[in-house]
């Protein structure tokens with residue numbers, strides 16, 4: 131059946147389902163969604179369950195859009211006429227992709243009105259579907275810029291989404307049924323995550339990251355299996371850490387022009403970190419693998435999905451994201467292949483315990499035959515202390531250093547660890563467990579924090595409530611001071627005892643190197659690791675006991691400052707939690723692949739899981755292809 135015939139067929143089915151009096155003028159695939167155009171958006175909105183019924187019966191994600199959308203400028207005026215001024219509208223974002231207008235307001239309740247009356251009034255007068263969000267308490271420049279950019283390329287995006295929609299719903303041709311996974315990186319190592327899922331019909335690339343230690347930094351992207359890149363149906367991104375997302379823009383440079391699926395926070399954080407990655411490389415006079423134009427290309431080709439949304443991404447593959455508990459927007463990617471043929475999940479990085487920021491990773495799937503799981507802390511001895519204990523240890527260390535007049539330097543990823551440590555320090559000061567000193571934030575940390583407050587629905591309920599409770603937002607506590615110039619950095623290093631949280635987390639570049647140079651000679655100071663240090667990074671070398679560290683070229687730093695590690699802040703599951711995860715995983719898979727860990731850890735975890743659960747396990751090498759079915 132051609133696409134045109136399929137659309138005709140779908141339209142006939144929809145006409146049969148919607149009640150008389152509601153017109154359906156056109157149906158069209160746009161990206162993974164089926165868009166129903168109607169001249170009666172209001173009547174559609176009045177039928178509360180109609181969209182749900184259509185989605186269920188047609189097994190498609192349904193979007194209803196008015197045939198004619200009011201011009202955004204005029205629509206904005208009308209919204210302001212309808213909504214009382216007390217709502218405090220701070221921004222309106224018209225998303226032509228979805229026909230939605232995002233209304234950002236200080237008092238969302240006023241925009242919604244009694245029993246949604248004001249919202250219905252808005253729909254009636256402008257046709258756009260209103261969605262109300264609370265104005266984020268900290269403004270993010272990244273999100274502003276991304277929204278502006280998407281607005282400026284909206285015509286391009288429409289063409290792109292229609293083309294992708296038709297590609298996803300193309301006719302399948304093969305009679306064969308098989309599923310393979312090729313490992314292009316991240317096996318028996320940490321970093322450069324990249325996995326190719328292929329079937330007779332489609333090819334999907336999962337993640338495309340760099341290796342933090344820079345040696346052999348890219349995945350094996352030159353192998354014939356994934357070429358030409360224009361033949362890839364999609365890229366799926368589990369989360370925004372650079373070892374998973376840094377090289378996605380490179381794919382566009384080399385000819386990929388398809389969609390990148392990720393959650394909304396992953397899109398924003400990835401773009402922010404990719405631009406920062408380019409800046410860090412430039413500062414160190416290193417060649418950059420791509421430019422900011424390629425980052426824009428990534429944003430323009432991104433299709434965001436929330437947790438739980440089952441989505442067609444190829445003729446024979448459905449993708450669903452589930453909470454991974456690791457960083458903001460991090461997802462376990464679940465792939466359903468064929469009509470009930472096979473199910474594979476990739477955990478990405480995940481945390482199976484509750485943290486200050488997130489709920490534990492999801493562990494229930496409708497079906498599951500194979501899981502690829504991370505093994506960062508997969509070794510038998512990789513037991514992390516509980517979060518409470520870790521915080522107590524951190525308070526002890528901070529107290530000791532501050533009381534002897536030293537400064538505490540904490541290298542951390544801008545996204546994840548930084549916010550966890552910030553929250554622990556803020557609470558420590560509030561309950562007088564540590565003295566009230568300034569906590570300086572340098573690098574992308576503040577911007578990353580702002581993005582966190584823009585997506586409260588991705589945080590756990592307690593933190594979400596705190597953020598929106600007047601005067602309780604821990605991220606806005608007065609102890610946090612942003613550092614944004616070299617001059618200010620000098621002042622901080624020459625000033626009173628304090629805590630400094632800065633990037634990069636593994637000391638491979640970023641402002642932390644400046645602080646290290648300035649603070650390393652003084653034995654009163656301390657460098658405190660709170661996150662995983664990958665093999666080959668300067669962080670790992672110092673942690674192992676190196677006391678003279680090469681900085682590239684002939685420069686070295688002699689380390690006199692105290693070196694400390696506070697375990698337990700990790701966004702990863704430790705060995706016990708990894709084992710527990712499989713114990714509680716529903717349904718129990720037939721095969722487990724342990725990846726994303728040092729060689730001995732992935733092997734140890736694979737062996738231990740097999741012994742305990744009698745499941746077939748593998749600790750694959752890079753460049754292997756496994757046939758699943």
Ligand SMILES: [Zn+2]
Nearest residue numbers: 369371456479
């Ligand atoms: Zn990660």
